[in-house]
Amino acid sequence: MPFAPGREDARLPEAAEQAARPTTLFDRAEVWVLAAVRAAAELLPIDLVSWTGGLIASAGGRYTRRNKRVMSNLAVAFADLTDGERDGIARAMWNNYGRTVAESFIIDRIAADPSRVELADEASVRTLLAGTKGAVFVGLHFGNWEVTIVPALRVGQQPVGIFNPLKNPEANRFLLKLRRGLYPGGLLPASRATVLKVARHVRNGGSVCMLADHRDRAGIAVPFFGRPAPSTTLPALLSVSYGIRLFAARVDRLSGARFRVHLEEIAVSRTGDKEADVRRTTAAIQETFERWIRACPTSWLWCYKRWDTVRPRIGARAADPPLTSAQPINRG
Numbered sequence: 001m002p003f004a005p006g007r008e009d010a011r012l013p014e015a016a017e018q019a020a021r022p023t024t025l026f027d028r029a030e031v032w033v034l035a036a037v038r039a040a041a042e043l044l045p046i047d048l049v050s051w052t053g054g055l056i057a058s059a060g061g062r063y064t065r066r067n068k069r070v071m072s073n074l075a076v077a078f079a080d081l082t083d084g085e086r087d088g089i090a091r092a093m094w095n096n097y098g099r100t101v102a103e104s105f106i107i108d109r110i111a112a113d114p115s116r117v118e119l120a121d122e123a124s125v126r127t128l129l130a131g132t133k134g135a136v137f138v139g140l141h142f143g144n145w146e147v148t149i150v151p152a153l154r155v156g157q158q159p160v161g162i163f164n165p166l167k168n169p170e171a172n173r174f175l176l177k178l179r180r181g182l183y184p185g186g187l188l189p190a191s192r193a194t195v196l197k198v199a200r201h202v203r204n205g206g207s208v209c210m211l212a213d214h215r216d217r218a219g220i221a222v223p224f225f226g227r228p229a230p231s232t233t234l235p236a237l238l239s240v241s242y243g244i245r246l247f248a249a250r251v252d253r254l255s256g257a258r259f260r261v262h263l264e265e266i267a268v269s270r271t272g273d274k275e276a277d278v279r280r281t282t283a284a285i286q287e288t289f290e291r292w293i294r295a296c297p298t299s300w301l302w303c304y305k306r307w308d309t310v311r312p313r314i315g316a317r318a319a320d321p322p323l324t325s326a327q328p329i330n331r332g
Contacts, residue, residue: 047256093297240269
């Protein structure tokens with residue numbers, strides 16, 4: 001989702017199921033904590049908030065259960081590295097993750113400061129997107145994925161964002177309130193109903209943004225670091241079905257809470273064989289992500305399952321293609 005990594009898998013809950021869960025006392029207490037952190041962060045300089053988050057995660061992240069998965073994933077991706085080298089990547093990853101979480105509480109302040117988020121090769125991107133009606137933007141949990149939307153807005157794009165809702169409906173409302181100003185096109189929860197809305201939106205010339213690097217057990221298996229990885233087909237399916245352009249984006253952390261967003265167009269397979277085109281295009285997205293991650297492995301979030309094998313599925317129906325957390329995008 002836009003504000004933080006969501007569930008382990010990018011599966012689509014029904015909207016009714018999301019709304020049916022009653023609010024508990026624990027839910028309210030969780031929101032009180034979030035509100036207190038937000039209030040404290042508002043009083044501090046942006047870079048201090050970011051540094052504090054990184055310090056906390058760097059110190060504690062490697063003692064969590066998720067760090068075992070981080071090390072396991074790194075062993076899969078970088079078998080040629082020593083344990084010490086992989087441990088160094090993990091430590092830096094936790095620092096980046098902690099910074100990103102802390103920055104999420106002041107994302108509005110970061111977005112409002114033009115000096116903090118820049119778009120790589122902005123003139124070329126403006127030319128690339130000029131006259132583009134209908135586009136799919138895909139990102140990954142890299143750098144601070146929260147800020148990907150900022151340069152997109154600067155070049156005139158207003159994509160709809162899709163997010164994986166939290167189990168706590170009160171926390172959902174709190175965090176969405178912080179981000180609504182960044183998504184003038186709308187911010188929608190991942191559900192089958194949302195997929196239908198998004199399909200209509202792009203068919204009518206609109207754009208959509210989402211994260212596409214998590215395991216999707218309803219997706220198809222394509223290569224990722226040399227192993228089959230269940231991956232969402234939604235970006236490829238939308239692009240292939242409606243003849244629209246597909247862009248991948250990553251956010252590089254320059255220093256502290258300053259970022260550069262890169263946009264790269266993905267070549268969409270258009271042979272007329274929809275099933276094969278979706279598979280090839282999905283593979284091209286993951287190949288781009290892998291290239292970026294290999295270049296800077298400390299910037300990607302390694303703490304989620306990615307390579308569990310599943311029965312692959314191709315050419316999912318438009319009503320229920322797989323979906324991941326949402327976010328926006330831009331070039332490099």
